[in-house]
Amino acid sequence: FRARFGNILGWFCRLFLAMASRRGFFIALCLAQLLYSCRGLRSHRIVSAARLRRTACRAVSAENAAESATQLQQGDVVTVVGCTGNVGRLVTARLASMGSFSVRGVCRSLEKGEACFDERLRSKPEDSPGSIRLFEGDTRSENPGLREALTGASAVIVTTGTTAFPTKAWAGGNTPENVDNLGVKNVIDTWISANADGPGSAALKRFVLMSSVGVTRRAQFPFVILNLGGVLNAKAAAEEYLMEAAAGKGFDYTIVRPGQLFGGPYDNNYYLGTLLKLDKDANSQNIVVETGDKLLGDTLRSTTAEALATALELAETRNTDFVVVNKNGPSTSEEEFRALFKSPSFFGE
Template identity: 35%
Template sequence: MTSSVKDLVLVAGATGGVGQLVVGELLEKGLGVRILTRNPAKAQKMFNDRVEIAVGDIRDAATLPAAMTNVTHIICCTGTTAFPSGRWEFDPDPSWIEWAQLLFDPQLRESRAKNSPQKVDAQGVINLVAAAPPNLQRFVFVSSCGVLRKDQPPFNILNGFGVLDAKQKGEQAIANSGLPYTIIRPGRLIDGPYTSYDLNSLLKAKTDSKLGVVIGQGDKLAGDASRIDVASACVECIFIPATARQIYELANKGTRPTFIDWEKLFLQPTTV
């Protein structure tokens, strides 16, 4: 699979577990990569000056248009924890007594959290979609298994603080945008996260799950999903025209073949 020298992929969430691996896959295939980041020094160190860096924040719509110049594809790997944690960036930092209040008061939680699922997976994705160039070739979004099964275990527990609700709002914004898109819904992420500052390690990353890849549709899959395979799916789908305007689930099951045939997996998704 080859790419055009004009291809320029904007990766949001590039310093996260899946995002780092996506960048490694894109570079290995010779695509131009631009990173959208709040921390340019961290991104520069992580990717050894092999990517363009755009300073921006999907939660702040005004910071996004400048990052879109000449972008042909967007891969969005952003996300936060499903349950309240330090990654939600509460302002100010809650005391141990305040944590109890935050857990039981949704309005207080949203007013104090800068990095909640609603602000990242819903509004942040909505902002990114609105800023995308109208001639974009593909918008790839990492969502989650279970967005259509929020009333069923274990997804009802996972959605206790609204992460699947937020992912679904992001999906809806993408699907309604008129842009060509591919949505990848992984199961519970394993293999990582990779917070390496060694790009060579990312380029050589191998799955530790030793399981095959299963691609499905209709939100029927469940199970673990290797971050490495999720990253590969995000990159491989942009080379397969038939994956446009499609939503896929991904999990790791069965015996792993020596070669992952992504085109076959996408074109013949499992119905189980």
């Protein structure tokens, strides 16, 4: 461009000299040369624009190819870790009802798992789309059940967790450090190693983690209080580990941040909201989602489960984190809920 501009400037100077000396023929020659130079400049701009378009197209194509490689397909195996928890059982049932995936559930007690999904376990052939298959395993250690459940799984949803403050839920080593940090890391490592080109391995596509609001704001009030037992520190460590693993191994991640959980089911008797059955379902059915960790509010367990299941399929939730909370208002339909992830408000605009 600089060379072309220099040529044009040079021809203008020569044109001025020609006009001063009244050399008509030379003037015409200079004008012709000037027009040719301008034409060349325009061609240069067109070529440059074309190159930019080709570069942009290549970038979009690469992005689409990456998205296609991690897009879940009909019949893919999805493993839900913590499938008998209050949120986990809702996620497991929701995935099975979608009829697209073969669902596996990891729980510490097969007896409890079979009680949760008794009818569903018998309704579909094992490992077929819409089916549920249970495995007994513990995230806090290496064990055959966990590894078997993760072998061949294209996606994983982790719904495990413990209370923020010391309660009976911490008994047996169920502390935030062991459950929310080391347990999640163990699931990630086992999933990766179980599918490292061995028998029955699958391509790693998506890892969805149920975390919490306030993880990135744990030094601020009121989250500094919530973090006195270290629960937000533990979740933050697991989130960072997940993002690093996803970048290194080429799979997508999604971090879902619900607020204080409320609403049924009420099987876990260690949470205050569960003990008192602080069920605001009637008035708090409207859903708000936004990327990052800026919103405040409470979240229905059913809404959390829907967000975790929906995040598996949406391109908008690839490699991102978002808060989901409920507010007073009419219920949000499934179509409206999916549309929220495509709206400017989801991206904080």
